[in-house]
Amino acid sequence: MRRSLPDSESPSASRGSRVTRRSLLRLTAAGAVTIGAGAALAACGSSADPSGAPAGGGNPKRGGRLRVGLVGGSAKDTLNAHSPVNHPDQARIINLYEGLASFDENYQVRMALAESIEPNKEATEWTVRLRDGLEFHDGKTITADDVAFTFRRITDPKDPQAHAAALATLDRDAIKVMDERTVRLVFKEPYGELLDEIAELANGIVPEGYDPKKPVGSGPFKLQSFTPGEQSVFVRHPNYWREGEPYLDELVVIDMPEDTARVNALLGGQVDAIDQLPLGQIKVIQANPNLKVLESQTGGWLPFTMRVDRPPFDDVRVRQAFRLIVDREEMVRQVLAGHGTVGNDLYGRFDPNYARELPQRKQDIAQAKALLKQAGKENLTVELVTGPIATGVVEAAQVFAQQAKAAGVTVNVRKVPEGEFFGDNYLKWDFAQDFWITRNFLPQVANGTEPGAPYNETHWADKEFLELVREARRTLDPAKRAELVKAAQKIEYERGGYIIWGFPNQVDAHGTKIQGIISNKTGLPLNAYGFRKVWMA
């Protein structure tokens, strides 16, 4: 779920997995308890699957073998449907297992194995209706019992899986199989945004008695061979439910933690597609007529995090000054080589209620200096803790340090190894950085900006903000809810602890022969590893 690869200077297969595991947790750890009929709910009843249509030009052809080189991967690679660790793991489980619903390329929830998932009035009970005639890889019909088994497995207190925390309010004993194709999930509290959760990739449906060692799934591909840390081979699932898909006969996922190695493998034709193209290599790929760069706008962000409860950032004027110091255009230009979008100190950019009306913040050194003077913090010296935790993080720190000079602020960049960054002092650094992937506003708050959130790195506890958020979660009327969410964002915009300077694009690359890979807003590479739609021209 991590959008980026380890810094090139820090070699590691396994380090990638560490970041990813953490971000997976972060993606899901918050038991987001919210009520309401968001945009997601609108997708509920629809059984149509617009994303099923093949992308790319011409008519898809059957056959062929796709080899993809993916960042990360280590000896700890897994096929466990519910606890992926790194990028190759995610790619494997997305293609091995299918969930009840999933995010499409526009970050909208679409029904998958489920025909519908509908809440009761309080959003405490959700009724799942499966499609007809679904089959596992071994030919067994997918039934409501399998769905019940899957959710009990994920939330098993003895062996909790990645999304156990997010589903903490699921009443495991009250899960009720209504008939062959219908199951009711019962929650101890209202769970308005369940669909956002269900659509996460680590919630694939597995057969009763599932064992990751014999990974029988419901996805478009079934497993042929698997060598942890190296590669895995998949073949077409002939009874896959989507008409015509998958088009490929065979899929090979190869672990390639190293940037240079991955690019070289693509250039040398050892693989057909790679994720996480280093920005410095974009020109190399573009110069090659047989290769194509695949770029996707995402809602991922790389913030600077200021602790609002510790000096100097406990003074809101210092936070405001720091936000005014940043030249966002320059950040995107130098750090992302232009492959990204300027940010406005707000997250949740694809949220339908994103506060677009707030003016774009721009660099204003004079104002920043004035604010620092008012705060009595002229010629401030701060330490910025950074580390190779995601592409662009160390780079952004350096650009910020340079920009701050103009305002008389000395920023001492302290680069620590990833292990130390996420070590004892993680979430305690006064001034540091982090990375987040696409998420809507309220789920993001539950993850990072309220007391009790697992990653409240700015120690944010603004009473007014929290009141608005709580109110929004209780509010069912979409218009009223939008108003509350926007009001909360205004507070974040005015006095928050983040500096959100931009949203990096996801940049991947593939051969021109490969069709059906399109841009995807979720922040997952290669159209969220949607290889079922891929075909060879």
Place this chain on the structure above:
Amino acid sequence: MYRLIFKRVLLGLVILWAVSVVVFLATQALPGDAARAILGRDATPERLAALQAQLHTGDPMLVQYGKWLAGTLTFDLGASLANGLPVGQYLAPRVSNSLVLMMIAAVIATPVALAVGAWSALRRDRAVDHATSLITLVLAALPEFVVGIILVLIFATGWLHVLPAVFAAGEGAVWQYPAQLVLPTLTLVLAVSPYIVRMMRAAMVEVLESEYVQQARLKGLPERTVIWRHAVPNAIGPVAQVIALQLAWLAGGVVVIEFLFRYPGIGLALMDAIGNRDLPVIQALSLLIAGLYIVVNLLADIIGLAANPKVRTAAR
């Protein structure tokens, strides 16, 4: 002489033991709870307890060291913190990959360097000799990563595009990818050869001036026979120690080379482990590299003793 060798071996063992103390002190005896520092934010109580048990951090320092040493001696090196595999199992393929690289480099470098050195001696004070002398002096001065990057710039990315810049093999053994092995091997060869060349040249010059060779010439033996039968074998003896020393150097030299070329050996594993703060792997690799270094140096000593009559008789 055997007593001397015995003494050296004994000394080697003592040094190896001392090295284990240094490695232990450098890694584990740091202030604070090593387990907590390693796990960081993943420090759930269960994992903390498991790691503390693995590292024996609850015990007094001496007991910790004892347990660690006992584990090491029985090849029970613990589990990698990064991937959970037993360290031995994780490192075994990497050790063999590194050995393959070192072997290939040694097998190429030794005869080539000996030939160049001998040739240079035979052409003493001619242009060839001077050129060789200068080139080896330059190569000897260059840090090995500089040599590697220059080779990459020449053969892979900057000028000629004939060789891969990094090792990106898929499945199977490393030697199935000969093209990718070329640059790392060449870098190592260029790193170890200069010393051998210079020693061989010096030894050959001395031998060629010796009465022994003069006599062979006076006897009217063909020059070819003089060189191959008499001069070269006598020159190689003293050089043998230098060759062994160079091979010992490889144990440490591969680290940078593997990092540069992304070659999946012990060097890359060490750099990975450093990035991950994977203590058991760092400990095992430091010990392994130091051990290898000591053993080959010991061999070099013994060869030196055997080859050099002066040393053989000299008491120490």
Place this chain on the structure above:
Amino acid sequence: MTETATVPTPAPGTPATGAGRREGLLRAALRLRRTRAGLVLTALVLGVALLGPLLAPHSPTEFVAAPFSGPADGMPFGSDQLGRDVLSRFLHGGLTVLGLAAAATAIGVGFGALLGVVAGYRRGVLDEIVMRTGDVVLAFPQLVAALLFLSIIGPKLWLLVLVVGVSHVPRTARVVREATLKVVEQDFVKAAEAIGVRRAKIMAGELLPNVSSALAVELGLRLTYSIGLVAGLGFLGLGLQPPTADWGLMINENRIAVTVQAWAVALPVSAVALLTVGTNLITDGLARASIGIDRGVRS
């Protein structure tokens, strides 16, 4: 680097006053063409490192173009991974390598010479302790030792200087001890002892000057290796930290785009190469000169 010296080990000196002898060594070395070539190369790189910051067209941290841009007007070597001027960073990046290498060499050769002279003169238990401790340090390849400590304690500059310096100590101590052993037997030392000159004074006044040619060669050799090690650790990411302009770090940061923008790597690599070659040529010249002198004195 290797334990084998590239250069012939100079024989220890015969009685001479320190100053006069060193002057002779330098003059003799300067007669060799390689010494002069080495001096030119070293001076060239030193010039870049020392004067570079004054000549740089931009600040080393200022952004002048898109990342990894090719050469353009006002930017003859293009830009680096953050769009900073490669030339300016190159001109700023030499001081750190040189400073750290010089400091590490000073520590290593200084302590090494001290221990070597003391061990060689006092012999006995002290000698044994010093040399056996040295053996333990010698059991680690220099780079691995540095990696071990830097990775555990963190990439601190003082630590970098210390580990590189300490790794030189036993190597220098060995050479100096050997040289000392041969001087100790000479009459003038015995004479000094006989008239009751203090030991410390004998070591400083009689022994040290007479191992000075060995020491000079050792100094050059260790400096060459220090430069390689410091730059190498920077290349591995364990040397200087961003946003500092440093040759080793520059290579590390810009390696990923060596196909697109080779200059950002080629410039610092060439500088390190020229510098190490230069110092090694000087060292070789010194070594040859010292042999020549010794032969001359003997005959």
